Amino acid sequence: MHPYPFSYHRPTSIDDALAMLGQFGDTGKLLAGGHSLLPVMKLRLAQPEHLIDITGLSDLSGIRLEGDVISIGALTTHHQLELDAILATSAGLLPEIAHVVGDQQVRNRGTFGGALAHADPAADYPAGVLALDAEIVARGPNGERTIPIDDFFVGFLTTALEPDELLTTIRVPALAANTGCRYEKLQNPASGYAIVGVAAVVTLTADGRVSAVRVGVTGAGDMAYRAQAVEDALIGATPTLDSVKTAAESAVDGIDLLSDIHAPAEYRARVTKNLVRRAVLKAVERACA
Amino acid sequence: MTETVSIKTTINGAERSAEVEPRSLLVHFLRDSFGLTGTHIGCETGQCGACTVQLNGEAVKSCMVLAAQADGQNVSTIEGVAPKGTLHPMQQAFWEEHGLQCGYCTPGVIMSSLALLEQNPDPSEEDIRHALEGNICRCTGYHNIVIAVRDAAVRMARGDEPASIR
Numbered sequence: 356m357h358p359y360p361f362s363y364h365r366p367t368s369i370d371d372a373l374a375m376l377g378q379f380g381d382t383g384k385l386l387a388g389g390h391s392l393l394p395v396m397k398l399r400l401a402q403p404e405h406l407i408d409i410t411g412l413s414d415l416s417g418i419r420l421e422g423d424v425i426s427i428g429a430l431t432t433h434h435q436l437e438l439d440a441i442l443a444t445s446a447g448l449l450p451e452i453a454h455v456v457g458d459q460q461v462r463n464r465g466t467f468g469g470a471l472a473h474a475d476p477a478a479d480y481p482a483g484v485l486a487l488d489a490e491i492v493a494r495g496p497n498g499e500r501t502i503p504i505d506d507f508f509v510g511f512l513t514t515a516l517e518p519d520e521l522l523t524t525i526r527v528p529a530l531a532a533n534t535g536c537r538y539e540k541l542q543n544p545a546s547g548y549a550i551v552g553v554a555a556v557v558t559l560t561a562d563g564r565v566s567a568v569r570v571g572v573t574g575a576g577d578m579a580y581r582a583q584a585v586e587d588a589l590i591g592a593t594p595t596l597d598s599v600k601t602a603a604e605s606a607v608d609g610i611d612l613l614s615d616i617h618a619p620a621e622y623r624a625r626v627t628k629n630l631v632r633r634a635v636l637k638a639v640e641r642a643c644a
Numbered sequence: 645m646t647e648t649v650s651i652k653t654t655i656n657g658a659e660r661s662a663e664v665e666p667r668s669l670l671v672h673f674l675r676d677s678f679g680l681t682g683t684h685i686g687c688e689t690g691q692c693g694a695c696t697v698q699l700n701g702e703a704v705k706s707c708m709v710l711a712a713q714a715d716g717q718n719v720s721t722i723e724g725v726a727p728k729g730t731l732h733p734m735q736q737a738f739w740e741e742h743g744l745q746c747g748y749c750t751p752g753v754i755m756s757s758l759a760l761l762e763q764n765p766d767p768s769e770e771d772i773r774h775a776l777e778g779n780i781c782r783c784t785g786y787h788n789i790v791i792a793v794r795d796a797a798v799r800m801a802r803g804d805e806p807a808s809i810r
Binding site: 356357358359360361362363365386389390393394397406408410434454457458459460461463464545546547 | 647649665666669672691699702704707709712759776
């Protein structure tokens with residue numbers, strides 16, 4: 356099964372890649388790991404005339420700790436995230452998520468930046484980057500800009516990236532003291548994607564109250580979102596089994612739930628609430644540890 | 645579009661070059677340009693893992709990588725794991741532990757398993773199942789595959805060499 360014919364380009368720098376993006380306009384696509392793009396090209400759901408292969412751009416790889424921010428290059432693979440020592444100590448949520456992305460071959464090839472730019476509504480990372488309050492760094496013809504994660508996902512397979520921009524870096528704040536995190540996922544056994552995935556990051560005060568909490572949800576709606584009603588219910592309170600369960604009841608408030616053969620909307624709602632409860636409770640437990 | 649890309653790559657230790665269409669997939673490049681048909685085509689949609697080879701030592705599905713993306717890289721296929729007429733300890737373990745039935749998925753499973761043991765020479769059952777999530781067997785299940793990989797880990801740890809097929 357071949358994709359439709361295209362021209363293949365291998366830029367030697369980020370500027371070179373941006374020039375090609377500008378030149379090819381709607382007919383060009385960036386190629387990184389290719390594990391989302393090549394399947395849709397084989398199915399003729401996308402037929403770009405020009406593929407711009409950025410996998411050789413070493414500026415886009417690597418994970419660095421810069422003060423209390425972790426800077427992750429867009430081409431970092433899921434496998435690299437899964438095993439990274441900096442992330443393990445400073446943002447353990449990401450390795451936990453990377454561990455359950457796709458399968459080993461996908462983790463070896465697929466990239467963090469590619470997954471975020473593709474913005475599949477059932478992908479795992481969107482929940483995690485929302486919960487971690489990440490920032491997206493993009494470069495375009497007018498230079499670099501930073502997009503807060505709350506503004507990044509704007510719809511089904513759609514992000515705030517402009518067509519002529521390249522996602523270069525993901526910035527994640529290192530977790531504060533007394534902070535716990537957790538990713539809970541109900542996995543589609545065939546595709547490995549999340550039917551629903553929930554990421555929670557919880558910070559506790561010395562006397563056990565919630566001083567900060569962010570809950571990201573993927574798979575439930577047509578784009579990942581923050582369960583803000585859940586966060587509002589938890590903030591300032593001492594989390595208990597009952598209070599977290601009650602807060603989790605608001606997990607799908609205002610969300611137009613997806614409904615398909617794997618999970619009708621009603622079931623998705625139940626799963627989302629249950630996973631929110633589990634993820635928050637586990638994050639609280641880890642914050643105490 | 646008659647455009648081609650010229651590719652130079654190392655396959656099983658030998659330098660190889662070819663001109664291919666940009667849309668050629670690595671699996672077709674291996675099978676059609678070099679007759680390396682031990683790498684099987686299963687689903688061609690990235691689901692089944694039958695076409696798994698190693699790219700720079702990492703397991704990848706060769707139907708999900710463009711041939712052009714293998715330019716300048718190191719590719720290993722099932723043909724390269726042991727000299728002709730011999731079985732690698734991993735293959736020996738699959739034979740002795742009945743780790744296959746029809747054998748269609750086996751080259752892919754073995755390339756994934758070898759990549760695992762390279763990174764983790766003493767994997768647990770959970771490690772093995774995690775590493776083989778992307779390799780689907782439709783004959784029988786994974787019980788004997790897991791046993792075979794564990795057995796291969798023992799054989800390789802004690803330094804078994806490829807042995808003649810008996």
